[in-house]
Amino acid sequence: MQGWATTMIAMAVATALLSLLALLTRKNKRDAEILFAIVSGSLAISLLSPWMAGAPEWMKWAVAVGGSSTCNGFWLVSRALFRGDGGVRFRHVAMAASVALLIAVHRGNAMHGEASPTALLVVTDALLTLTSTSLLALTFLEPLRGGSSQWTPSERRLRLGFMATYGGSILSTTLLGALADAFPALQPVRAGVVALCASGMIGITHFALRCRRRAPLLPHRRNDPPTEKAVAAPGEDDARLIALLQHHLDVLQIYREADLRVAELAVRLGTVEHRLSKLIGQQMGEKNFNQLLNRYRIAHACRLLAVRDGPGNILQISAESGFASLGPFNRAFKALMGCTPSVYRARCLEGRPLDGTDSTFAQLRLD
Numbered sequence: 001m002q003g004w005a006t007t008m009i010a011m012a013v014a015t016a017l018l019s020l021l022a023l024l025t026r027k028n029k030r031d032a033e034i035l036f037a038i039v040s041g042s043l044a045i046s047l048l049s050p051w052m053a054g055a056p057e058w059m060k061w062a063v064a065v066g067g068s069s070t071c072n073g074f075w076l077v078s079r080a081l082f083r084g085d086g087g088v089r090f091r092h093v094a095m096a097a098s099v100a101l102l103i104a105v106h107r108g109n110a111m112h113g114e115a116s117p118t119a120l121l122v123v124t125d126a127l128l129t130l131t132s133t134s135l136l137a138l139t140f141l142e143p144l145r146g147g148s149s150q151w152t153p154s155e156r157r158l159r160l161g162f163m164a165t166y167g168g169s170i171l172s173t174t175l176l177g178a179l180a181d182a183f184p185a186l187q188p189v190r191a192g193v194v195a196l197c198a199s200g201m202i203g204i205t206h207f208a209l210r211c212r213r214r215a216p217l218l219p220h221r222r223n224d225p226p227t228e229k230a231v232a233a234p235g236e237d238d239a240r241l242i243a244l245l246q247h248h249l250d251v252l253q254i255y256r257e258a259d260l261r262v263a264e265l266a267v268r269l270g271t272v273e274h275r276l277s278k279l280i281g282q283q284m285g286e287k288n289f290n291q292l293l294n295r296y297r298i299a300h301a302c303r304l305l306a307v308r309d310g311p312g313n314i315l316q317i318s319a320e321s322g323f324a325s326l327g328p329f330n331r332a333f334k335a336l337m338g339c340t341p342s343v344y345r346a347r348c349l350e351g352r353p354l355d356g357t358d359s360t361f362a363q364l365r366l367d
Contacts, residue, residue, distance in 0.1 A: 005192035009047055012195035016044035019202050031088055032080035032212065036205055039073035043198050046070055049107065064107040068100040074166070074201070075135040078142040081208050082159070099135065102128040140167050152303060158211050165204040169197035214306045214348045241276070242283055244269055255296040258324040262289040297322045298336045301329070305345040314341050 023029070023037035046067030076096055079087045105124050143159035151159070176190040245265075248254045254265065266276040277289060286292040301321040318329035318341075333341050 005188040005195070008192040008195040012198045013044050013047050015199045015202050016040045016047065019206065020044065022206075030080070030209075030212065031086070032077055033209055035073065035077045035080055035088065036209065038069050039077055040202065042067050042069035042073060043202070047195060047198060061104075065104045067107065068103040069096070070103070071132050071139070072096040072099040072103070072135055075139045075142075077205060078139045078162075078166075081162075081205075081212060082142050082145050096135075099128070099131050102131065136170055140170070152307075154211070158208055162204055162208055165200055169201055173197055238279060238283065241269060241271055242279060245276070245279070249292075249296055253296075253300070255293045256300065256320065256322040258319070258322050260293065260322075265289075293322065294332045294336070297329075298333055301333065301341065302337070302344070305341060306348040308349055314345075317341065 017040075019040040020037055023033050023040065026033060029037075045063055049063055049067065073096065076088050076092060079092065102124055105121070106128050140163060143163050173190070173194050176186065176193055180186040180190045248265070248268070254260055262277055262280075263273045266273045269276065280286050280289055280292055284292065286295075298321070301317050304317045304320060314329075315326050318326050321329070323329035323332070330340060333344070337344055339347075
């Protein structure tokens with residue numbers, strides 16, 4: 001292997017290990033930070049594979065297993081980054097773990113150097129190609145989730161920067177991989193580029209994690225029914241009404257109207273009050289109409305509080321977010337975020353974690 005490629009790999013391994021250390025020592029870890037700590041460690045191990053040719057058999061398999069949470073791990077990280085806490089559930093972890101098993105078997109066999117692959121390994125490789133390609137595409141498309149009209153300029157730059165870095169890394173390594181198969185002399189070049197791309201993805205992901213600390217997303221919520229009795233899927237009319245309500249919330253930002261009442265909104269949507277309240281409770285998983293509004297209002301206030309040159313004082317932000325007075329704003333904010341708006345703003349502008357914020361914001365409790 002050429003000297004520059006070895007240097008790039010060594011630097012990428014060091015970067016991944018520093019990333020792992022930084023994430024492990026961080027307090028109040030978010031879902032994305034926990035997942036990326038696993039990915040960082042797996043990247044460090046995976047990058048060591050070029051030096052495993054003469055290693056003992058147990059060490060080869062240790063590297064194969066330890067380095068199996070890369071593309072599948074990035075998929076989970078991207079879901080947590082762009083869907084908020086709760087965007088990764090057990091079924092997603094199970095899918096990523098299944099792909100990790102395929103990766104471990106594939107890499108272990110490749111490092112073992114068997115000349116005659118079995119039918120099982122051929123099937124495993126085919127499944128790995130299919131699943132890994134799907135996860136790569138999902139990871140790339142994840143930043144597009146949500147309405148772009150709601151994105152701030154910094155949020156738009158973050159999402160596009162993540163897509164560009166990730167897409168460029170995958171495209172360059174894939175093309176070089178295909179060329180290296182045809183021209184073995186390019187193998188060192190490919191190894192160096194893979195290491196460079198790994199370092200780039202670590203950098204952009206840490207930048208995204210820092211942005212999320214300063215301006216958290218509205219957490220991903222489940223539409224589970226509030227009671228043990230299963231709620232039927234909404235019919236065509238109900239689905240249309242829910243979509244219209246989401247448009248009024250996400251695009252028209254009606255939650256910023258301080259005197260908005262459910263009866264008035266029902267008239268705007270062309271329905272009756274009891275039907276709208278039922279849909280909000282059963283199909284959207286909310287306790288009531290006021291809780292729905294307060295979730296959106298507090299999320300809007302969080303975005304304003306995290307901007308250094310935003311509105312000048314807490315009272316203005318309270319009014320801008322749809323609260324009629326400062327008292328209800330402070331109470332609702334502390335119930336959801338676990339701290340006062342002033343503390344939240346100070347911590348965000350200093351780039352420091354918010355003690356107690358993650359759990360209260362993820363659970364979305366209104367006392």
